[in-house]
Amino acid sequence: MKKDLDPNRLGDNEEEIYRENIIDHFKNPRNYGEIVEAEIKHSELNSVCGDMIQLFVKLKEGKVEDVKFKGNGCAISMAATSMMTEILKKKTLNEIKNLNEEDIFEILGIKLSVVRMKCGLLCLNTLMKGLEQMEDKNGIKN
Amino acid sequence: MKNHMLDIGKIRKDFSILNKRINGKQLVYLDNGATSLTPESVIGSMNEYYGSYNANVHRSIHYIGEKATKEYEDAHKKIANFINADFEEVVFTKGTTESLNALAYSLMRNLSEGDEIVLSEMEHHSNLVPWQQLAKDKKAKVRYIRINKDFELDVEHAKEIINKKTKIVSVTHVSNVLGTINPIKKIGDLAKEVGAIFIVDSAQGIPHLPIDVKEIDCDFLCFSGHKMLGPTGIGVLYGKKKMLEKLNPFLFGGEMIREVSFEDSKWNDLPWKFEAGTPNIAGGIGLGAAVDYLRGIGMEKIKEYEEYLTAYAFKRLNEAGVKVYCARNSDKRSGILTFKVDRMHAHDVAALLDRDGIAIRAGHMCAMPLVNKILKENALCRASLYFYNTPEDIDALINGIKKAKEVFQTA
Numbered sequence: 029m030k031k032d033l034d035p036n037r038l039g040d041n042e043e044e045i046y047r048e049n050i051i052d053h054f055k056n057p058r059n060y061g062e063i064v065e066a067e068i069k070h071s072e073l074n075s076v077c078g079d080m081i082q083l084f085v086k087l088k089e090g091k092v093e094d095v096k097f098k099g100n101g102c103a104i105s106m107a108a109t110s111m112m113t114e115i116l117k118k119k120t121l122n123e124i125k126n127l128n129e130e131d132i133f134e135i136l137g138i139k140l141s142v143v144r145m146k147c148g149l150l151c152l153n154t155l156m157k158g159l160e161q162m163e164d165k166n167g168i169k170n
Numbered sequence: 171m172k173n174h175m176l177d178i179g180k181i182r183k184d185f186s187i188l189n190k191r192i193n194g195k196q197l198v199y200l201d202n203g204a205t206s207l208t209p210e211s212v213i214g215s216m217n218e219y220y221g222s223y224n225a226n227v228h229r230s231i232h233y234i235g236e237k238a239t240k241e242y243e244d245a246h247k248k249i250a251n252f253i254n255a256d257f258e259e260v261v262f263t264k265g266t267t268e269s270l271n272a273l274a275y276s277l278m279r280n281l282s283e284g285d286e287i288v289l290s291e292m293e294h295h296s297n298l299v300p301w302q303q304l305a306k307d308k309k310a311k312v313r314y315i316r317i318n319k320d321f322e323l324d325v326e327h328a329k330e331i332i333n334k335k336t337k338i339v340s341v342t343h344v345s346n347v348l349g350t351i352n353p354i355k356k357i358g359d360l361a362k363e364v365g366a367i368f369i370v371d372s373a374q375g376i377p378h379l380p381i382d383v384k385e386i387d388c389d390f391l392c393f394s395g396h397k398m399l400g401p402t403g404i405g406v407l408y409g410k411k412k413m414l415e416k417l418n419p420f421l422f423g424g425e426m427i428r429e430v431s432f433e434d435s436k437w438n439d440l441p442w443k444f445e446a447g448t449p450n451i452a453g454g455i456g457l458g459a460a461v462d463y464l465r466g467i468g469m470e471k472i473k474e475y476e477e478y479l480t481a482y483a484f485k486r487l488n489e490a491g492v493k494v495y496c497a498r499n500s501d502k503r504s505g506i507l508t509f510k511v512d513r514m515h516a517h518d519v520a521a522l523l524d525r526d527g528i529a530i531r532a533g534h535m536c537a538m539p540l541v542n543k544i545l546k547e548n549a550l551c552r553a554s555l556y557f558y559n560t561p562e563d564i565d566a567l568i569n570g571i572k573k574a575k576e577v578f579q580t581a
Contacts, residue, residue: 046522046577055513055578077517077533078541078549100548102517103578147517 053107070158109151195527203554215459245458258440265405269392274300320498343375349506350497380469400460404453421446505555522574
């Protein structure tokens with residue numbers, strides 16, 4: 029049974045999903061914008077709630093040179109994307125390929141319910157699909 | 171608690187789920203547009219079928235088989251009475267979606283290239299996608315009756331687009347997003363003038379309004395059991411007898427057959443011609459019990475009470491400073507209150523309300539063209555009422571919205 033939470037008491041309780049840093053990333057998303065010439069350009073939709081993320085990743089010599097995103101969605105999906113863009117910079121292509129769900133949960137620092145899982149992981153899905161598309165385009169098969 | 175014209179306190183005792191505590195708070199259920207709660211009498215009727223006369227219908231010559239057949243047929247009669255139809259005109263389906271899909275499939279042979287199907291801009295996906303896909307296959311055209319600034323159907327526009335090319339007109343009775351009660355009789359008259367088949371999606375209408383299919387004079391009317399106190403997985407396709415007689419079956423198999431040879435088959439009588447296979451017997455009996463319950467209260471009284479409650483909710487939501495997307499004229503508005511909290515995503519509003527045990531819907535409400543293109547939103551919140559809701563439920567919603575705003579510091 030889930031504890032009765034007081035939404036006005038924002039602390040570092042990991043069951044509190046609307047922590048200050050989540051709301052901060054939602055209100056002030058980092059790396060928000062567009063990269064015109066990006067190797068990865070992909071958008072995904074979470075059709076259940078209407079969340080949409082467009083991700084742009086610019087690569088240089090096998091590393092992430094720059095990353096930006098645009099989107100519209102709930103605090104969880106927007107904050108997760110904003111936080112993900114922060115850790116992507118300077119990572120190698122192999123490192124970003126190996127990102128998994130646990131990494132996203134770790135940067136978010138909160139536990140997500142089954143329903144909110146889709147919101148939190150939309151950023152990762154967008155990134156992975158974008159990577160696949162880029163590789164298909166370049167004729168690289170894994 | 172006596173409230174207005176219904177004894178809501180007494181009614182609420184019939185719904186044991188209303189005593190449940192969610193996140194430590196008493197459940198405030200405002201998601202009736204998605205599905206309604208189930209009274210004990212409906213649950214009991216289905217338990218009784220499984221517990222005392224669990225048998226197949228229309229084939230078994232033994233006591234419980236006959237009892238099951240009688241109860242299942244009686245359920246059809248109850249629904250027929252409820253909407254002023256004849257027994258043969260009530261076909262049980264899985265729900266509104268299946269009823270509409272079945273019509274689209276069976277009416278395929280009535281369509282040729284260049285024909286037109288008229289829908290409205292406020293359709294649920296279930297009354298849009300089947301026709302859109304059918305039109306693609308048949309090279310027919312779908313046209314949409316526009317919504318005006320009051321969030322009502324533009325009847326003048328309907329007059330323009332319903333013409334001699336129109337073969338099918340299918341519109342929603344009550345919008346599941348805007349709550350607008352549409353002038354279906356008027357739209358039906360326009361369809362009849364050009365000889366088009368007229369279909370009404372009453373999924374959001376029939377649970378809340380008295381319905382008389384003879385008065386509406388529609389060819390077909392579709393609805394779901396689970397939005398009117400019944401179980402999920404059961405719904406109705408009403409059709410005028412002469413229309414159902416002409417309509418080809420959409421499912422073949424047992425039950426729907428009169429006579430089969432290796433070369434050809436003859437169909438069973440109405441309504442069984444359209445109920446192939448072992449039906450959802452408990453579901454049908456449960457839907458019959460739901461109709462008994464609704465009639466016990468009275469649809470006029472339900473309508474009157476919901477009008478009062480909707481007016482209260484509309485007023486409180488407007489006072490709370492949220493943007494409300496509802497039919498502007500109160501006499502065209504049913505208990506569906508769609509709203510947006512500034513600078514907050516609908517999902518977050520719903521998640522924060524859930525902490526106080528308040529259940530609402532967030533998203534595009536299965537009406538993406540309406541929400542995205544017409545209202546120009548990605549996601550909205552929807553509180554939808556039923557007659558067991560109270561003004562206190564609305565107060566809880568308003569307080570919940572205030573608290574949600576505080577969390578996001580947008581208050």
